[in-house]
Amino acid sequence: MKLTERGRAVGRSGRLREAAWGYTFVAPAMVLFAVMGLYTIGYGFSLSFAEWNGFTPNWTWVGLDNYADLLWRDPVHAPAVREAATNTLWVVIAVPVLTIAISFPLAVLLNSVKRFSGVLRSVYFLPHVTAGVAVYFSWQYILEPNGAINTLLGALGLGSLEQPQGWLGNPDTALGTLVVVMVWSAVPVAVLLYLAALQSVDPAVLEAAQIDGAGWWRTNSAVVWPLVRTTTLVVGLLELRDALQGFQVFLVMTNGGPGNHTNVLGLQTYTYAFQSELRPTLGLASALGWLLFLAALLIALLSHRATRKAA
Amino acid sequence: MHRQRRRVVRPATLFTVLLFAGSLAACGGSGGSGGSGGDDGTLTLWTFKQSHVAALQAAADAYREESGVAIEVEAVTPDEAFVTRTQAAAQTGDLPDLFETHIHGDDFTFGGAGLLEDLSDDVTDEWLSRYSEAVRDAGTVTPDYYEDSLAPDSNLAGIEEGQRFSVPLTMGTFGIVYADAERLAQAGVTEPPATWEEFIDVLAAVDEEFPENGGLSVGLQSPTTGLEWILQPMAYGQLGQDGFEALFSDDANTDFASPDGRAVLENYGEIQPYWTPGTQTLPIDQADLSFAQGESSFLVGGTFTLAFLEQNGFDTDNLMTFPVPAPSGGAIPELTLAPFGLTGLSVSATTGDKEGALGFLEYMAAPDVAADFAQAALDVPSTDLGDDPTQAVGPVLGQMMETLSSAAEAYNPGDTTYKPSGYDGEEVAALLMEYTPLARTDAAGAGGEMADLITSYWNQQR
Numbered sequence: 207m208k209l210t211e212r213g214r215a216v217g218r219s220g221r222l223r224e225a226a227w228g229y230t231f232v233a234p235a236m237v238l239f240a241v242m243g244l245y246t247i248g249y250g251f252s253l254s255f256a257e258w259n260g261f262t263p264n265w266t267w268v269g270l271d272n273y274a275d276l277l278w279r280d281p282v283h284a285p286a287v288r289e290a291a292t293n294t295l296w297v298v299i300a301v302p303v304l305t306i307a308i309s310f311p312l313a314v315l316l317n318s319v320k321r322f323s324g325v326l327r328s329v330y331f332l333p334h335v336t337a338g339v340a341v342y343f344s345w346q347y348i349l350e351p352n353g354a355i356n357t358l359l360g361a362l363g364l365g366s367l368e369q370p371q372g373w374l375g376n377p378d379t380a381l382g383t384l385v386v387v388m389v390w391s392a393v394p395v396a397v398l399l400y401l402a403a404l405q406s407v408d409p410a411v412l413e414a415a416q417i418d419g420a421g422w423w424r425t426n427s428a429v430v431w432p433l434v435r436t437t438t439l440v441v442g443l444l445e446l447r448d449a450l451q452g453f454q455v456f457l458v459m460t461n462g463g464p465g466n467h468t469n470v471l472g473l474q475t476y477t478y479a480f481q482s483e484l485r486p487t488l489g490l491a492s493a494l495g496w497l498l499f500l501a502a503l504l505i506a507l508l509s510h511r512a513t514r515k516a517a
Numbered sequence: 518m519h520r521q522r523r524r525v526v527r528p529a530t531l532f533t534v535l536l537f538a539g540s541l542a543a544c545g546g547s548g549g550s551g552g553s554g555g556d557d558g559t560l561t562l563w564t565f566k567q568s569h570v571a572a573l574q575a576a577a578d579a580y581r582e583e584s585g586v587a588i589e590v591e592a593v594t595p596d597e598a599f600v601t602r603t604q605a606a607a608q609t610g611d612l613p614d615l616f617e618t619h620i621h622g623d624d625f626t627f628g629g630a631g632l633l634e635d636l637s638d639d640v641t642d643e644w645l646s647r648y649s650e651a652v653r654d655a656g657t658v659t660p661d662y663y664e665d666s667l668a669p670d671s672n673l674a675g676i677e678e679g680q681r682f683s684v685p686l687t688m689g690t691f692g693i694v695y696a697d698a699e700r701l702a703q704a705g706v707t708e709p710p711a712t713w714e715e716f717i718d719v720l721a722a723v724d725e726e727f728p729e730n731g732g733l734s735v736g737l738q739s740p741t742t743g744l745e746w747i748l749q750p751m752a753y754g755q756l757g758q759d760g761f762e763a764l765f766s767d768d769a770n771t772d773f774a775s776p777d778g779r780a781v782l783e784n785y786g787e788i789q790p791y792w793t794p795g796t797q798t799l800p801i802d803q804a805d806l807s808f809a810q811g812e813s814s815f816l817v818g819g820t821f822t823l824a825f826l827e828q829n830g831f832d833t834d835n836l837m838t839f840p841v842p843a844p845s846g847g848a849i850p851e852l853t854l855a856p857f858g859l860t861g862l863s864v865s866a867t868t869g870d871k872e873g874a875l876g877f878l879e880y881m882a883a884p885d886v887a888a889d890f891a892q893a894a895l896d897v898p899s900t901d902l903g904d905d906p907t908q909a910v911g912p913v914l915g916q917m918m919e920t921l922s923s924a925a926e927a928y929n930p931g932d933t934t935y936k937p938s939g940y941d942g943e944e945v946a947a948l949l950m951e952y953t954p955l956a957r958t959d960a961a962g963a964g965g966e967m968a969d970l971i972t973s974y975w976n977q978q979r
Contacts, residue, residue: 259672260604261630281973282939351794372795377955463738464797464955465947480597483941484626484672 254492259484266486272493283490289466290474293381294450297470300385302445305392306438312393313400314426327401334394342458345387349373374460377467384468388455392448396441403437404430443509450502471498559587560874564617565599566860567592568824569687572893573617580880586873588615599623607632614868615877618683620655620858621931625662627863628682629675634864637681639875647882648685649901651923655858656683661934668938668978683861684878685899686890689820690854690921691930692750697814698837700727709839711851713751713784716842720791723814732793734813736801737954740946745930746817747788747841748949752781753928754843754852762935767975774961774968782952782960784844791815792954805829817841820917821859824895833913838920853922857931858899884909897921937974945970 254272256265275283316326333341348354351372359368369376373383407430415425431438453472456462462469462477469477471494478491564573570592577588591613593599600623606612612632618624627633637657645653658666658680666673676682694716701707701719704726710716724731735742753761756777763771764778772778793813796804801818802825808816809831816822827833843852862881864874880886887900888909897918898910907915933940945967952963 257670259626259630259674260600261607261627261632262675263631280977282941282944282970282977286944346798350798370794371954372798375795375798377957460798461738461800463740463947463950465740465950466944480601482672484600484623485670485939486672486674487670 250492251496253489254496256489257486258488259486260488261484265489268489272489273497276490276494276497286466286469287471287474287494290469290471293468294470294472296381297385297388298446298449300382301388301392301449302442304385304389305396305445306441308389309393309396309441310400310431310434310438311426313397313404314430316397317401317404327397330397331394333390339454339458341391342387342455346374346459349383351375374468375464377464380460380464380468384455384459387459388449388452391455392445396445399437399441400434403434407433439509439512443506446505446509447502450505451498558870559589560614560868560870560877562588562590562615562617562862562877563593563599563603563613564590565592565594565596565619566617566894567594568828569617569860569894569896572890572896575893576881576886576890577877579886580877583880584873584876586870586876588877603627603632610867612865612867614865614870614874616683616863616865617686617860618863620652620683620685620861621662624656624683624861624863625658625666625673625676628658628680629666629673631675632866633682634866634868634871635680635682636684636864636875636878637679640681640684644684644879644882647884647901648899649688649856651856651921652685652688652858652899655685655688655899655931656861656863657681665934665938670977671938673938683863684882685858685861686881687821687858687860687894687896688856688899688921689859689897690856691746691819692841692854692928693818693820693822693917693920694839694841695808695816695818695822695826696723696837696839697808697811698835700731700814701837703727704731709837710842713754713787713842713844713847717787717791720788720815724791727814730793730812731791731814732796733788733791733815733817734793734796734799734804734808735817736799736804737797737950738800738803739943740950741942742801742804742817742946743953744946744949745942746819748781748785749930750841750852750854750928751784751843754841754849755781755784755847757848758926760848765936765940765971767972769968772968772971773964775964778964778968779960782949782964785949786953786960789953789956797950797954819859820856820897820921823913823917827895827913838917840920849926849928853924853927854920855923855927855929855931856897856921857929859931861899937971937978939974939977940971941974 253265255267255269257268257272258265271279274280276287278284312330316323316330319326349372350356351370353372355373356368359365369379374380411429411433412425415429420428451472453470453476456468456470456473457476460468462473475491475494475498478487478494562573562577564570570590574590577590581587593602603612603616603623607630616623616627616633618627624633628635658676658678660678662673663676663678665671666676696709696719700723704719704722706719706722710719720731720733735746737743749761752764755761756764760771760777764773764781766772769775773782793807796807796813799807805816805818805822805825806829807813809826809829816826818825823833823836826836840852840854843849862878864871864878868874881890882900884900884902887898888902890896891898891902891910891914895914897914902909902918905915906918909915910918948966948970949963951957951966952960958966
């Protein structure tokens, strides 16, 4: 009896020791999360209720003033945020829609190619591998008044489509051009996701559709498209988040210009944080960041509901 | 069982908690004294100007031979990185011993936050007398700057009247037109234009001769370049000091929407056909580069632009330079540009060797040291180099220095005290861009928008 109890006790002790060592091993990761995650989130959130330029030892607490100034109250900040929000809205609509509109048919075509499919998939994935600041600079050169796009249009006899001020210099084309660059960067991953989804479509379903007389278009639009709806939602959500919060392409290629025609909320946040001539606008940057987070959260919840319905 | 459990879990929990606490404490700042002075004796100097690094290091090396104090110069660029690194260093107590700062910019912000030494008791009259008269007060908090610091959202909060947070290192001005002399000669232009109208005629003549690359470049991705480097000097010449400053008031009779404001904007709009295509997308450096590479025939910049052009291979003997001219019949027909302090040297409040750091600041003010620095950096020094600076700094820089004027009615772009404290030049200038080069509104439309925005800054200040 005693032996059995001791045996149980030793067994429990061993499990506890094992658990303790487990906690010890995950502790560094938890610390990292605490510092990089919880601490910074808490710090950023509290900063959104303060006025600070990053240099003084103390913050000035302003309550909800930063949020009110950004949304309606301040005659300088509120209009700038509204203008940036309008531009962001266009980007948030256009980038996911165009990415899906291009990547789904492309994935279907790539999926149906039997020869050189590996090479073709690599070629279409290249933009994702190379995307980054260097590529944005390359795009800048391509889009200049004397850049490749204008030269090509001229050579093709489409001179009337050329942009004499460059594609980024004309306020009517600048935002649309940046959307194209963003879509170009986004299509590879979307194609990859669609290809994965297409692999999982039961060939028997496609065969049945063909037997019923459905052509290529009908098969893909009425059978395949509904079957990959979950992937479409995931792609849409990913691109929507990128379009809402990303600002690198805008910072590198136009810095919001010409004028403020390509300023978006992500870039406006960056401007408040780092380009405000040392004014105490870090709190505004943080508040705008949290507003963006709320928008992203709302979109995520909506898409989650949509995904569940689709499933 | 509970005892056993505690025996095993407690050390692990304690270890985890300590790890958490240690990490969070690390985030809270070290509270250290910062600076390198007093550790291994080497002081550090941060500068945001890459083109100054070699020249400052050469001066620092010479100073070491004289004083035994070693200084290591480090470039922290671009400006955003300089700001964020200083912010981080301020929180962790790792500030350098010395800074090169924008005068009446970073120096006041850093000083107001307690990051810099107040040098007002350390800089003697004899030391100050070595600087050009125009910049002797640069770095000192005047009553106007103190007033500005009291406004909400001011970037100068915390400064006190009479404090000095920097001594001038370089001076200069904006509003200098650089032109390709050979192309101008080919277009029949051999003398700098004396009036705004002549300037427009010169632009037209060169554009006709060189339709592909005869235009004017300026880095309008930062819209203030158009407003502050071209429109403002021209407007100052057109309206005189009082009329010019009134453009930035909230008085509807004198602001940008007024008849005076509209006249200024209409003059400015005459440049419209002569912008280099795409100049509205170019950052300042790329605009300078496009001129250096021959893609345009005119460039507007400041005294500091010269070094960049030479570094990028432009033959400086092929330059015709002149200030942005005033319109004929303007209040100041012969517009000249006054120099103001551009960059200064500051001492960190956390340095361990204030004496050594101060010694370097004074050393840099010596005429021979300043001349060597100027030649190496190709930048105009704040130290007074006498009546013939050409002898000390060479012909190109000397010629540039001779164009700077100390006349009472010279335009001083460094004086911004007439603007509201929350004034954001980028936003105002973005509205001006809608007029030219974007051509999406007319002079009246742009003037109205600019006046409304400036009035909102005044309202914000109140």
